[in-house]
Amino acid sequence: MTFGPYALGHRDGKAVMVPNAVAGDRLEVAIEAERRDYSLAKIREIVRPSPERRTAPCPYLPRCGGCDWQHIEYAAQVRFKSEMIARELNHALDAAIDPADLVTPAPAEFGYRSRIRLKVGPKGLLGFHEANSNAIVQIDSCMVAEPELRMPLHLARSLGKHVEEIEVVRDDAREVQVAHLKKPADAEDLRRARNVLEADRTIAGIVLRSGLGRETVGETAVKIELEPGLMIEGDADLFSQVNRAQNQKLVATVMAMAEIREASALLDLYCSAGNFSLPAARRGALKAAETAEFLQRARYRPDVVILDPPRTGALDLMAPIVKLKPRVVVYVSCDVTTLARDLRHLLRAGYKISSVRGFDFFPNTHHVEIAAQVLLT
Numbered sequence: 437m438t439f440g441p442y443a444l445g446h447r448d449g450k451a452v453m454v455p456n457a458v459a460g461d462r463l464e465v466a467i468e469a470e471r472r473d474y475s476l477a478k479i480r481e482i483v484r485p486s487p488e489r490r491t492a493p494c495p496y497l498p499r500c501g502g503c504d505w506q507h508i509e510y511a512a513q514v515r516f517k518s519e520m521i522a523r524e525l526n527h528a529l530d531a532a533i534d535p536a537d538l539v540t541p542a543p544a545e546f547g548y549r550s551r552i553r554l555k556v557g558p559k560g561l562l563g564f565h566e567a568n569s570n571a572i573v574q575i576d577s578c579m580v581a582e583p584e585l586r587m588p589l590h591l592a593r594s595l596g597k598h599v600e601e602i603e604v605v606r607d608d609a610r611e612v613q614v615a616h617l618k619k620p621a622d623a624e625d626l627r628r629a630r631n632v633l634e635a636d637r638t639i640a641g642i643v644l645r646s647g648l649g650r651e652t653v654g655e656t657a658v659k660i661e662l663e664p665g666l667m668i669e670g671d672a673d674l675f676s677q678v679n680r681a682q683n684q685k686l687v688a689t690v691m692a693m694a695e696i697r698e699a700s701a702l703l704d705l706y707c708s709a710g711n712f713s714l715p716a717a718r719r720g721a722l723k724a725a726e727t728a729e730f731l732q733r734a735r736y737r738p739d740v741v742i743l744d745p746p747r748t749g750a751l752d753l754m755a756p757i758v759k760l761k762p763r764v765v766v767y768v769s770c771d772v773t774t775l776a777r778d779l780r781h782l783l784r785a786g787y788k789i790s791s792v793r794g795f796d797f798f799p800n801t802h803h804v805e806i807a808a809q810v811l812l813t
């Protein structure tokens with residue numbers, strides 16, 4: 437398996453990437469495109485299915501491009517992710533990471549998402565993009581969404597052609613809908629949003645967004661429990677982890693890796709709403725930074741650096757972090773390739789990998805969250 441919708445085979449020594457395949461399948465495939473280093477193919481016939489193959493439970497697959505691993509038994513999904521993380525880091529960093537039980541499974545493989553973002557098509561139809569296409573697959577429900585998340589049909593039809601996407605976000609008691617518009621909201625858009633809110637008392641609030649423009653109607657904050665006894669409240673359209681049960685496990689692991697002590701000086705980069713800095717503050721950490729730019733200009737000397745960058749990683753911050761010489765760096769990543777690239781710079785500067793853990797935040801997809809602890813030697 438690869439970190440993507442493809443399984444990998446070989447033909448005459450050249451890699452062949454096959455979507456909707458499973459490691460262990462014996463397939464007859466048709467080559468559809470040739471690249472310099474690999475070929476792309478599609479399945480013509482499953483000659484002998486892998487023991488880990490299953491019929492995807494979702495009726496919208498394989499057209500829907502959302503859950504690219506749902507045709508794989510869940511235990512195998514977790515094992516494949518563990519093997520891929522270990523293989524990538526061991527190869528790139530000459531490490532010796534054991535893949536056994538490397539990834540923590542999700543408590544549930546369906547019904548786990550506390551927010552979904554739906555495409556809006558003509559006449560208010562809702563769905564997700566078709567695999568490798570901009571066409572929209574219309575859906576009536578989503579199996580990976582929390583059962584309480586409803587389809588925002590009224591808002592989609594009310595806003596009509598002005599809206600491109602709608603997010604539905606829930607906490608334990610509140611639903612907020614976030615409409616992403618083609619242009620900034622005008623008075624008519626706000627009137628329509630108010631009408632939707634008044635007609636459906638289940639919706640606590642509506643956010644209308646377009647670029648930097650933002651208008652709100654009703655109550656648009658949701659509550660998130662980061663760990664037992666620590667609840668935060670933030671705008672529904674801010675980033676937050678979609679699998680909140682897994683996020684609590686990630687927070688607990690990052691706190692253990694960070695080795696927070698009373699009066700520890702902490703630098704938390706890409707901290708967003710404080711997913712890690714607030715739990716660290718409860719444990720006695722002295723400071724937390726809000727932005728990566730802080731690192732470039734401050735004389736602050738942290739004991740611990742925590743960073744959770746976007747998929748592109750944080751290559752430009754590796755040299756400044758090395759200069760600060762924190763005793764512990766905890767790097768949280770959703771992309772093992774950029775994680776390996778960035779960790780390589782820390783290892784060359786005298787750090788060593790002490791611990792790596794994976795968390796399956798997104799069952800039935802190839803995505804995985806990774807936390808790595810590196811220590812200054």
